Amino acid sequence: MLSKLLKYELKATGRIFLPLFLALLMFAGITRFIAPIGPEEWAAPATISMIIYIIILVGMFVMTFIMMIQRFKNNLLSDEGYLMHTLPVKPWKHIVSKLFVSMLWIVASGIVALISILIITLEKGRLTKIAVGFADLYHQAFEQLGASIYLLSFEIILGILVSLASVILIVYASIAMGHLFNQHKMLASFGAFIILSTLSQLLFTLISMTPGIAYFFNLHISSPNDFAAIQAVILAIAYGIIFTGILCSAYFAVTNFILCKRLNLE
Amino acid sequence: MSTILECTDLTKKFGSKVAVSAVNLKIERGQIVGLLGPNGSGKSTMIKLANELLTPTSGTILIGGKKPGIETKKIVSYLPEKTYLNDWMRVHQIIGLFSDFYADFKPERAYEMLKSLSINANDRLKTMSKGTKEKVQLILVMSREAELYLLDEPIGGVDPAARDYILQTILRNYNENATVIISTHLISDIENILDYVVFINQGQVVMTSSVDDIRNEKGKSVDGLFREVFKC
Incomplete structure (x- = not known):
């Protein structure tokens, strides 16, 4: 189906x-x-x-x-x-x-x-130049970072997709919450959007203030060598993806609950 | 005979306005039922509750013993009182959509009815009149072999000739075990095909009766009785 x-x-x-x-x-x-x-x-x-x-x-x-x-x-x-x-x-x-x-x-x-x-x-020949440039960049990155370049690229793509999904789902959740009201549904949707984004922001701040996580990042990012720094970045993005993923699930759950249990089509 | 639709203390409020008030109702299979009442009496609300388009405030509604959900949607064919089809689609695309989603949809039946009413399957809905759109919707709904048909004001917007054809279509397509519930205030037009009537007013069931009983015991037509019950 x-x-x-x-x-x-x-x-x-x-x-x-x-x-x-x-x-x-x-x-x-x-x-x-x-x-x-x-x-x-x-x-x-x-x-x-x-x-x-x-x-x-x-x-x-x-x-x-x-x-x-x-x-x-x-x-x-x-x-x-x-x-x-x-x-x-x-x-x-x-x-x-x-x-x-x-x-x-x-x-x-x-x-x-x-x-x-x-x-x-x-212009003529520019495409090959761009391709060569990319190849150079890739080789340089690979020399410095080794195989973690693949992990990093994968993370970036995944991160973009998850962020995109979270933007769409917060809009869906807001519209669905606006639908709960008998009147002024559009206005209520805007209100719901503001509340949801504020809550998400608050949650993010709370999580990043957790002592363990803050300590952990300071430790790694201030490391002297590149390799350790890139590991920290990879880890940071991974946390970001997990956090955004949790937000996505929450928005999805709200939307789904309203469509399942609180649907009221006029 | 088993029960196809059962409401227990079914209540639906919109804010402070009560649309359906503590309704208890049992409809048996295999008959054509008229859900009759004046405008705003709660007919559409009840039908929408049966389709899970509205959530009850309290009480329950069961279709074939189940709460409205995926399983009931497979056996219920619903005609809403408004046009719900995408404007940009062509009729044959919508027939494709119904075939895709409803296992009991019979496309050949739909094409046959379109032909009888001279509707071109290649037309877009955008170019059709309101009446023609309503005909298309009714054709789609009646081309399913459902167990329960819920028709909300099926004849309100169409001309009398098409009205007759549509009523004939309902009669022809409905098999022994199926149940048809028609909500309308145009009683005289459909009186002849009804087996059973439910009178509803201000969200409450005022009376239920078989049509034979009304005719034999009270010696009245359904239309006559309706005018008497709902006298303003």
Whole structure:
């Protein structure tokens, strides 16, 4: 059932994002071709195409944010919820399918933005230069840090994904909590968001103030050699991932509880 | 006959407003039941409670002996009073969605009914009138072989000719063990197909009776009795 939900979620969102991606790449291409042609008579079209490109770029990221909220609020808590919640599907699957698809589009938007920037700025031979640069960086890093470079890269990617999930889930939890109110649901959602983020911040401060952890970090980060320092960084990121993961589970649990036990569609 | 729907002290409040008040009700399988009452009497609220779209304030509602959940959603086919379909989808895509999620959905039945009502399966819902959308929803709901159909105002927005077709469709598609609960205030239109009626007013069940009893013992039509009970 989860795969079917994912399929429909992708269909519902893809029809917005794929044309946006295409438009972005197209205007990146147009800007790229017009710009270098040269003297003044081409300046205006190049500027216009550049402006359109930037508008689409910004619009794309705004859209990922709007879609994240809309798909949850409209599809699950408004009229469309009458269909979604009468399908024989457990609510957590609805949350997971929306979360995954939202994450997918945010990551995809980032990648497409990067490609479009490359299209505009790339000159002949630059790509190989960049590749060589990356290879150099990798070799240097490997020499200094050894195999822990893999661990670090893995952690960074995982960290980005978990942070992304936590941002989306705190929004879901806020919308769901706003739904508990009979009136002013939007306002209540904003309030819930502020309360949830304050609580999370407080929890983070509390944890980092725990004597053991503070002592531990001081010890490692002040170590003289690079290797020990990188170990400390790896450990710090790991703690961060675990902490963010716990927050994610809490937001998820709140959202799921409300959808399961406190659903009240008007 | 076994019970398909059972409410025990079922209560639902919205803030201080009581929408359903301590309702006790048992509906047996294999009949067409009219859930009849004036506007705002709690008909939709009861049906939504049965679909887990609302959470009861107190009391219980059981469908086939189970609390509303995944298992009951597999056997309940629900027509809400509002349009719940995505505007951007085409009719055949929605039929695909229903086939994907409901094991008891019969797509061939849906296509046949679409044809009878001259609705093009390639049309997007966005381009349809409100009445046509309602027809599409009813077709989807009646194309399932469910044990319980909960139809909330199924004929409110459609023209009389389509109304007749829809009632015929309900009659034709419903098998011996299935139960159909129709909520409406348009009684005279559906009176002829009802076996049993539940009168509801201000969140309370005022009267339950078989239609035969109303006709034989009281010598009245359901519509006549309704007007008498709910006289303003």
